Amino acid sequence: MTASTRTGAIISAHQNTIKRIGFIGQPNTGKSTFFNRITNAGAGVANWPGLTVDLLQATIEIHGHQVEFVDLPGIYDLDGFTEDERVVQKFLEEFAIDLIVVVINATQIDRQIRMPLQVKSLGLPAVVVLNMADEAKRYGVQIDCVELSDRLESPVYTISAKYGTGCAVAINGITRTIEEQPHTYQVQGLVEHLESAPVTEEYMESILEGAVQMPSVTSVTFTNRLDKWLLHPIWGLPIFFFVMFLVFWFLWSIGIPTADPVDAATGWFQERILEPVISPFPTELQDFIINGPWNGFATVLSFVPLVALFFVAMSALEDSGYLSRSAYLMDSLMSRVGLDGRGFVLQMMGFGCNVPAIMGTRVMRSRAMRLLSMLIIPLALCSARLQVFVFILAAIFPNQGGAVALFALYVISFLVAFVVAGILSLSGQFKSRDPFVLELPPYRLPTIKQVLLNVWGEMKQFVSKVTVFMIIGASLIWILTALPPGAEGLDTLAGQLGKFFSPIMDPIGINPFLTVSLIFGFVAKEVQLAGLAVIYGLSNDALGIKLSQDLTFAQGFSYCLFSLLYIPCLTTLSTIWGESKSLKFTIFSVVFSLGTAWVVSFIFYQGANLFS
Incomplete structure (x- = not known):
């Protein structure tokens, strides 16, 4: 086992016959929907020794190689301390992985960009998938994927997992990226590293500035109008x-x-x-x-x-x-x-x-x-x-x-x-x-x-x-x-x-x-x-x-x-x-x-x- 030259947390790298891809993202980002599209809803529940939860897992043959896809629990932060966040941390520390697919809700990219930046900080190879791109466009969110990809040092793809738009391109990109990875990685000292080099609000804003344009917070949308009734303090319940x-x-x-x-x-x-x-x-x-x-x-x-x-x-x-x-x-x-x-x-x-x-x-x-x-x-x-x-x-x-x-x-x-x-x-x-x-x-x-x-x-x-x-x-x-x-x-x-x-x-x-x-x-x-x-x-x-x-x-x-x-x-x-x-x-x-x-x-x- 040799030490990796990637920057970030201490990472061990080694060759592995079966490549492994982990899917992470916040709850309600459509992560599991995209995961099911890739695996054709054929994933099964698998027990991982040492973890407190069973995970969805599917093994698919890609260009003659076996690739294992693992759907990790939806979390808000990689250095958090809820049970699900600890599950993800422990998985990255104890199980070898070749690639991380970070799924983000494109309409909330200003708040969810933290997770791909944390993955970047750890030095893990990643692909960033901006889901719900159709909604983002409808709400006026403008994203320069080329510029954002350069800043994140990871491929960035826009998709709609719900309707399938852009999914084929994203899947091909994930396939190319996984084939280019010569090593399998395990992070050591994950939480300690993230705590010593936290992703600040200023850093997030600098990454987004010029690459992402968010709509005015005062704009009126269909959701706003509907919520006036459905979340009304008297009529809502x-x-x-x-x-x-x-x-x-x-x-x-x-x-x-x-x-x-x-x-x-x-x-x-x-x-x-x-x-x-x-x-x-x-x-x-x-x-x-x-x-x-x-x-x-x-x-x-x-x-x-x-x-x-x-x-x-x-x-x-x-x-x-x-x-x-x-x-x-x-x-x-x-x-x-x-x-x-x-x-x-x-x-x-x-x-x-x-x-x-x-x-x-x-x-x-x-x-x-x-x-x-x-x-x-x-x-x-x-x-x-x-x-x-x-x-x-x-x-x-x-x-x-x-x-x-x-x-x-x-x-x-x-x-x-x-x-x-x-x-x-x-x-x-x-x-x-x-x-x-x-x-x-x-x-x-x-x-x-x-x-x-x-x-x-x-x-x-x-x-x-x-x-x-x-x-x-x-x-x-x-x-x-x-x-x-x-x-x-x-x-x-x-x-x-x-x-x-x-x-x-x-x-x-x-x-x-x-x-x-x-x-x-x-x-x-x-x-x-x-x-x-x-x-x-x-x-x-x-x-x-x-x-x-x-x-x-x-x-x-x-x-x-x-x-x-x-x-x-x-x-x-x-x-x-x-x-x-x-x-x-x-x-x-x-x-x-x-x-x-x-x-x-x-x-x-x-x-x-x-x-x-």
Whole structure:
């Protein structure tokens, strides 16, 4: 290993058979969108030893050579001290790299030029990609790429990752640059060097002067005009909640009918293919296959289109730039309970899945705020719970009232999170003064292709996780309902297990069979539906009819409330453990969520019966 002659931090250089390119940039710059264009959305999640987070990685053959592309977490500063910033620092110090691709939002180049200057200071070979060039042009940002490239001593390309404009040129430039790199680099003493030679505001201005011309800060844009209403101190929040109501109304009105063709397809498959194939098997095995894994799988599968529509709606809201505004709107309210707007955004992220939302708490510098956020994020109405709620609410609300009830669950999840965060912050254990900084991107019209790519990525993870947990969970529940031999109903092991918890669950209106489904829901929330199908031994439609006959409104909604707030799934819990690095805190999160769920369900159920 020989020392490099490049200026900057101490850098070790050596030959490597597989070249590696790292992508860095601030959040919301379109870095991952450009990364997906290069890798054709074929990247997978890879574990890097010693890092606290898995990274997106793809290996592509370029001109006969293997090149590894790594998408690093979005950060604001290379010498920062948030968890994600430390991940990037550690990656550059411990893993060899041939080239850095720095992705910048061209409309905010005056604020984001710091990162390529830091990379230059470290002496790392880099390519600078100015994304959203179409927006920059529309807003009057003028950039002399040739002059800027000379000053940065790195190639500079303008692109629109969203529409693909300029991407081919930028990719070819990255390819040429990586082929010209004779060495692979590892930075030593990264933070120390950046602290000893900081990138000052004066230096940034000198780099931009004459090469970049920014529009007047007083110019009126479409974003400015729209924000006058959407960020209005009085009307902003009502508009936001109305938008969210429309999302849930859309899911209810469009999503529920999508289950019918899926039910028809699974019914045809069972009758025409599955049953004839397993007919030679013993009766007990046939019963296990049909009423165990298959019934559970068919029930969950019927809600896959609904979950896909959910991801479509959330991806469109996120890509439009509106979700960032929700953080700004909620900041003053969240600060009263020890959080800030980021806590609300992470709860919104938890709509898709609690796991990435909990991992997202790394952007918070304060450990106290991180831990408080980890406690309230699992209260979010995630996609796995969504299908459970839609199924139960459709049984007790056979009309459009179910859409209102679904939206009510969303509002309740936020209100409960707000109240419990306030109570916990009073203890002084979760107090923080971490400042809240947020870039508000301009409003954008989401492209169909990008939304579909996002949904495809989410659905791949969703279906793969559901399939594994569903088969295991449904099989275990069938065993509990089939033993001891000849037993039925409450006399089975499942019934006895449910009866064991009756003293606790009866006051909140949850019967023993529903209790068993909640127990298995701890493995994964999707298993709750599979569990109900197996426990009752009914298909999707028949199960809905049975529940509509057995459950009152108070019982059904209490079940939904408990499912909304109780123990997060096993994957979420393991993430909390990994992120908090505290078994004591993880156990506390379980007790906390169980207690919160029971209290809220008890208040609702007893109140509903009192006034019924």
